[in-house]
Amino acid sequence: MALMADDLFNAARAVMTSAHAPYSKFPVGAALRSASGAIYVGCNVENVSYPEGWCAETGAIAAMVAAGETTIAEIAVVAEQMPLITPCGGCRQRLAEFAAPDARIHLCDASGIVETVTLGELLPRAFAVETRS
Ligand code: THU
Numbered sequence: 001m002a003l004m005a006d007d008l009f010n011a012a013r014a015v016m017t018s019a020h021a022p023y024s025k026f027p028v029g030a031a032l033r034s035a036s037g038a039i040y041v042g043c044n045v046e047n048v049s050y051p052e053g054w055c056a057e058t059g060a061i062a063a064m065v066a067a068g069e070t071t072i073a074e075i076a077v078v079a080e081q082m083p084l085i086t087p088c089g090g091c092r093q094r095l096a097e098f099a100a101p102d103a104r105i106h107l108c109d110a111s112g113i114v115e116t117v118t119l120g121e122l123l124p125r126a127f128a129v130e131t132r133s
Contacts, residue, residue: 005106008033008076009113011041016056016078019043023050028079030056032064035071040064057091061098072099078108084115092123101126 008031016029021044028044042059057077064072072095079085084107087095095103101120106113120126 005033005074005076005104005113005116008039008074008106009078009108011039012056012076012078012108013110015041015043016080019056020045022046023048023053026079026081028056028077028085030060030075030077032057032060032075033073034064034067034069035073036069038064038067038069040067040069055088055091057087058094061094064098070098072103074104074106075099076106076108076113078110080110083109087122092119093126095119096123096126096128 011031012029016027019027021027023046031039031041033039040060040063042056042063044056046053077085077087086107096119099119101118103119105117105119105122107115
Protein backbone atom coordinates (compact mmCIF):
# COMPACT_ATOMS: atom_id res chain seq x y z
CA MET A 1 0.00 0.00 0.00
CA ALA A 2 2.84 2.37 0.78
CA LEU A 3 4.19 2.16 -2.77
CA MET A 4 0.75 2.96 -4.20
CA ALA A 5 0.76 6.21 -2.24
CA ASP A 6 4.07 7.48 -3.58
CA ASP A 7 2.16 10.02 -5.68
CA LEU A 8 0.70 11.41 -2.47
CA PHE A 9 4.14 11.60 -0.86
CA ASN A 10 5.56 13.40 -3.90
CA ALA A 11 2.68 15.89 -3.92
CA ALA A 12 3.06 16.52 -0.18
CA ARG A 13 6.80 17.03 -0.47
CA ALA A 14 6.34 19.42 -3.40
CA VAL A 15 3.74 21.60 -1.67
CA MET A 16 5.86 21.67 1.51
CA THR A 17 8.19 24.06 -0.36
CA SER A 18 5.30 26.59 -0.49
CA ALA A 19 4.79 26.58 3.28
CA HIS A 20 4.64 29.98 4.94
CA ALA A 21 6.41 29.16 8.18
CA PRO A 22 8.64 32.13 9.09
CA TYR A 23 7.88 31.81 12.81
CA SER A 24 8.30 28.09 13.48
CA LYS A 25 10.63 27.53 10.51
CA PHE A 26 8.94 24.14 10.31
CA PRO A 27 7.49 23.62 6.80
CA VAL A 28 4.86 20.91 6.45
CA GLY A 29 3.15 19.49 3.37
CA ALA A 30 0.04 17.32 3.07
CA ALA A 31 -1.62 15.64 0.12
CA LEU A 32 -4.87 13.71 0.27
CA ARG A 33 -6.69 11.49 -2.18
CA SER A 34 -10.44 11.97 -2.25
CA ALA A 35 -13.11 9.42 -3.13
CA SER A 36 -12.98 10.53 -6.79
CA GLY A 37 -9.25 9.84 -6.93
CA ALA A 38 -8.30 13.51 -7.14
CA ILE A 39 -5.35 14.78 -5.13
CA TYR A 40 -5.63 17.92 -3.00
CA VAL A 41 -2.64 19.54 -1.32
CA GLY A 42 -1.98 21.96 1.51
CA CYS A 43 0.91 23.53 3.39
CA ASN A 44 1.07 25.24 6.75
CA VAL A 45 0.38 28.97 6.64
CA GLU A 46 1.50 30.84 9.74
CA ASN A 47 0.61 34.33 10.95
CA VAL A 48 2.37 36.97 13.02
CA SER A 49 -0.54 36.51 15.42
CA TYR A 50 0.57 32.96 16.02
CA PRO A 51 -2.73 31.17 16.80
CA GLU A 52 -4.19 32.39 13.52
CA GLY A 53 -2.09 30.09 11.37
CA TRP A 54 -3.26 26.76 10.03
CA CYS A 55 -1.79 23.33 9.41
CA ALA A 56 -0.94 21.66 6.11
CA GLU A 57 -3.66 19.04 6.59
CA THR A 58 -6.23 21.78 7.17
CA GLY A 59 -5.28 23.42 3.87
CA ALA A 60 -5.61 20.16 1.95
CA ILE A 61 -9.02 19.47 3.51
CA ALA A 62 -10.19 23.00 2.63
CA ALA A 63 -9.08 22.56 -0.99
CA MET A 64 -11.02 19.28 -1.22
CA VAL A 65 -14.19 20.77 0.23
CA ALA A 66 -13.91 23.86 -1.99
CA ALA A 67 -13.79 21.52 -4.99
CA GLY A 68 -17.07 19.95 -3.90
CA GLU A 69 -15.79 16.72 -2.38
CA THR A 70 -16.34 15.39 1.12
CA THR A 71 -14.56 12.04 1.43
CA ILE A 72 -10.88 11.46 2.19
CA ALA A 73 -9.54 8.02 1.20
CA GLU A 74 -5.94 8.55 2.31
CA ILE A 75 -3.49 11.32 3.16
CA ALA A 76 0.28 11.75 3.30
CA VAL A 77 1.98 14.24 5.62
CA VAL A 78 5.63 15.28 5.50
CA ALA A 79 7.88 17.67 7.42
CA GLU A 80 11.44 17.91 6.20
CA GLN A 81 12.76 18.33 9.74
CA MET A 82 11.11 15.27 11.26
CA PRO A 83 11.81 11.57 10.78
CA LEU A 84 8.08 10.97 11.04
CA ILE A 85 5.36 13.57 11.50
CA THR A 86 1.93 12.78 12.89
CA PRO A 87 -1.06 15.11 12.45
CA CYS A 88 -1.85 17.35 15.42
CA GLY A 89 -4.91 16.73 17.56
CA GLY A 90 -7.02 19.39 15.86
CA CYS A 91 -6.24 18.01 12.42
CA ARG A 92 -7.13 14.48 13.55
CA GLN A 93 -10.60 15.75 14.38
CA ARG A 94 -10.79 17.63 11.05
CA LEU A 95 -9.78 14.46 9.21
CA ALA A 96 -12.44 12.51 11.12
CA GLU A 97 -15.07 14.85 9.67
CA PHE A 98 -14.32 13.53 6.17
CA ALA A 99 -12.48 10.21 6.60
CA ALA A 100 -13.55 6.80 7.90
CA PRO A 101 -11.68 5.15 10.77
CA ASP A 102 -9.94 2.83 8.28
CA ALA A 103 -8.65 5.72 6.11
CA ARG A 104 -4.90 5.47 5.65
CA ILE A 105 -2.58 8.15 7.06
CA HIS A 106 0.91 7.97 5.54
CA LEU A 107 3.54 9.37 7.89
CA CYS A 108 6.60 10.50 5.94
CA ASP A 109 10.13 11.75 6.25
CA ALA A 110 11.90 13.79 3.58
CA SER A 111 12.54 10.72 1.42
CA GLY A 112 9.28 8.79 1.58
CA ILE A 113 6.57 7.06 3.55
CA VAL A 114 7.93 5.74 6.85
CA GLU A 115 4.76 4.28 8.34
CA THR A 116 1.11 3.95 7.41
CA VAL A 117 -1.53 4.01 10.13
CA THR A 118 -5.30 4.40 10.15
CA LEU A 119 -7.26 7.40 11.34
CA GLY A 120 -8.86 5.12 13.92
CA GLU A 121 -5.43 4.39 15.37
CA LEU A 122 -4.61 8.10 15.57
CA LEU A 123 -7.99 9.13 16.94
CA PRO A 124 -9.68 6.26 18.74
CA ARG A 125 -13.16 6.84 20.09
CA ALA A 126 -13.47 10.05 18.05
CA PHE A 127 -16.23 12.46 18.92
CA ALA A 128 -19.07 12.03 16.46
CA VAL A 129 -22.75 12.95 16.39
CA GLU A 130 -24.88 10.14 15.00
CA THR A 131 -27.31 12.48 13.27
CA ARG A 132 -24.53 13.96 11.09
CA SER A 133 -25.19 13.11 7.42
N1 THU B 1 1.91 21.68 11.60
C1 THU B 1 1.25 21.18 10.51
O1 THU B 1 1.12 21.86 9.49
N2 THU B 1 0.75 19.92 10.60
C2 THU B 1 0.89 19.10 11.68
O2 THU B 1 0.38 17.98 11.67
C3 THU B 1 1.67 19.54 12.84
C4 THU B 1 2.07 20.96 12.84
C5 THU B 1 2.47 23.05 11.52
C6 THU B 1 1.83 24.08 12.40
C7 THU B 1 2.94 25.11 12.51
O3 THU B 1 2.87 25.97 11.38
C8 THU B 1 4.20 24.29 12.42
O4 THU B 1 3.83 23.02 11.91
C9 THU B 1 4.93 24.10 13.73
O5 THU B 1 4.09 23.57 14.70
